[in-house]
Amino acid sequence: MRFNEKELVFLSRQPPERAAELGMRGPKKGDVVKRRLVKLIVNFLFYFRTDEDEPIGALLLEQCRVEREDDQVFSIVFLDEAERKYLFECDSQEQCVEWIDAVVKASYEFMRKNLIYYRTEIHRLTGKDPLEQYGISDETRFQVNSGLPPPPT
Amino acid sequence: MKLNERSVAHYATCNSPPDKTGFLFKKGERNTAYHRRWFILKGNMLFYFEERESREPIGVIVLEGCTVELCESESEEFAFAVKFDCAKAKVYKMAAENQAAMESWVKALSRASFDYMRLVVKELERQLEEVQEEARSSQAKSKPKKHQLQPQGAASFQPATISLQNATITGPLQEGVSSRENGVSWSKPLSVPNGVSDTQEDCSERGDGVRPPPVPPRRKTNGGSLESPVSPGTGCFSKLHD
Numbered sequence: 024m025r026f027n028e029k030e031l032v033f034l035s036r037q038p039p040e041r042a043a044e045l046g047m048r049g050p051k052k053g054d055v056v057k058r059r060l061v062k063l064i065v066n067f068l069f070y071f072r073t074d075e076d077e078p079i080g081a082l083l084l085e086q087c088r089v090e091r092e093d094d095q096v097f098s099i100v101f102l103d104e105a106e107r108k109y110l111f112e113c114d115s116q117e118q119c120v121e122w123i124d125a126v127v128k129a130s131y132e133f134m135r136k137n138l139i140y141y142r143t144e145i146h147r148l149t150g151k152d153p154l155e156q157y158g159i160s161d162e163t164r165f166q167v168n169s170g171l172p173p174p175p176t
Numbered sequence: 177m178k179l180n181e182r183s184v185a186h187y188a189t190c191n192s193p194p195d196k197t198g199f200l201f202k203k204g205e206r207n208t209a210y211h212r213r214w215f216i217l218k219g220n221m222l223f224y225f226e227e228r229e230s231r232e233p234i235g236v237i238v239l240e241g242c243t244v245e246l247c248e249s250e251s252e253e254f255a256f257a258v259k260f261d262c263a264k265a266k267v268y269k270m271a272a273e274n275q276a277a278m279e280s281w282v283k284a285l286s287r288a289s290f291d292y293m294r295l296v297v298k299e300l301e302r303q304l305e306e307v308q309e310e311a312r313s314s315q316a317k318s319k320p321k322k323h324q325l326q327p328q329g330a331a332s333f334q335p336a337t338i339s340l341q342n343a344t345i346t347g348p349l350q351e352g353v354s355s356r357e358n359g360v361s362w363s364k365p366l367s368v369p370n371g372v373s374d375t376q377e378d379c380s381e382r383g384d385g386v387r388p389p390p391v392p393p394r395r396k397t398n399g400g401s402l403e404s405p406v407s408p409g410t411g412c413f414s415k416l417h418d
Contacts, residue, residue: 024181025205025235032177033262034240065220065240065290080178085187085219103186131219132192134293141300148307153300159287164195164219 035062035069035078041125044073046112050104056112063122066130068099082109089126095119099126139167188216188223188233195219196284198277199228201252203269210252210271220290222258237268244286246278254278258285 039062047059047070059079060071066085069078086102094116098108113119127133142165145153154160196217201210202224213234214225220240223233242258249255252271256278259267272278 024185024233026179026181026184027237027260027266028177028179030241030260030262030265031179031238033260033265034238037241078177080180082180083184083187083221085221086183086190086192101180101183101186103183103190131290131293134290134297135219138293138297138300141297141304145300145304145307148304148311153303154296159296162195162284162287163193164293 031067031081032077034064034067035071035081036076037064039064040129041122043113043118043122045114045122046110048110048112050107050109056110061111063125063129068126068129084126084129085132087130089123091119091123097123097126135164138165143167184221184236185223185232187218187221188236189231192218195288196281198281199273200224200277200281201271203271205266210269217284217288219293220288222285222288239285239288240290242285242289244282246282256282 041063043061044058045061046056047061048054048056058073060073062069062071062078066083068082068084070080070082071078082099084099088100088102088105090098090100092098092110095113095118096110097113097119098110100108111122113122142153145151152160154165159165194216196215198215199212200215202213202215203210214228214230216223216225216233220238222237222239224235224237225233237258239258241262242260245257245259247255247257247269249269249271254273254275254277255269255271257267257269259265270281272281
């Protein structure tokens with residue numbers, strides 16, 4: 024599948040939400056833990072060799088599950104291949120908790136759910152749709168019961 | 177650079193709702209003719225397929241940091257381009273089948289970024305706090321309201337882009353499980369992503385109010401182009417809808 028790699032590398036240079044050196048282990052059998060610079064930027068997790076500027080790789084953090092594996096270890100699993108785990112070893116429990124929280128919130132889908140909640144609550148309390156004045160109340164992604172794909176335009 | 181391509185491709189076709197779908201003509205990357213492709217926009221990812229029934233996308237365009245512009249094309253009417261700011265960036269040229277479709281796609285793509293979504297969420301979060309605060313306090317505030325709800329196109333609206341300290345709200349979804357899928361557990365809003373965030377998790381009720389943020393610098397926009405901010409805090413919320 025083609026993707027705009029240059030632009031993604033450019034994205035990896037933007038100010039991260041969170042960045043740290045963590046021990047990272049890939050999902051393949053035989054993968055070992057390696058020290059990586061891990062950066063969370065929008066809904067991507069980039070990982071670098073600690074002395075390099077270009078990322079080795081990126082993980083799109085949609086449709087994934089984050090789990091606490093151990094005191095200082097968390098894993099990311101993608102729902103389409105749940106048996107493959109990416110493991111991340113942190114330096115402390117606190118860091119581990121913070122990373123889990125950050126990764127969970129780093130998805131577009133997560134934000135969408137929050138937005139729908141806020142919109143519904145504001146409407147419930149005020150009787151007004153907060154998105155209407157911005158002309159975006161009809162957009163599919165902001166709909167409460169959005170479960171069906173929109174008709175093609 | 178590696179990417180978790182299988183999972184990304186799965187995201188395209190899984191049952192999470194797409195934000196927009198439809199046919200567009202896409203200018204080839206090697207062969208410069210325009211090819212009709214089926215497009216699925218989900219979040220900040222624009223997937224394209226050979227056919228509507230295809231199970232796997234041919235490719236994906238990550239839309240973060242892009243600008244969308246109308247463009248003149250010798251061969252195609254209703255053409256627009258997705259451009260990026262980085263050096264030697266690709267320009268993705270697309271054409272819709274009619275004016276309405278073109279406008280609809282341009283609008284959707286220019287607002288597809290994660291950062292835009294984040295601005296909207298923060299804005300609503302701020303509004304909800306305000307509404308809840310007013311519901312709680314029976315006395316009128318002595319300070320004049322700094323955030324008036326303005327109609328579209330009116331005076332600049334200040335998005336909540338500052339770091340929310342001590343900001344804890346009972347989240348929309350709270351479950352006490354240690355494993356969390358995207359959206360299962362939420363307790364704390366994100367702080368502004370300039371540097372590392374070190375916020376603490378807390379599910380308690382909100383404490384004192386938030387100071388209004390400074391007015392962000394206005395973004396320059398050329399006619400027909402709506403910039404999708406790469407770094408938040410530089411976009412003015414109402415301006416994004418001009």
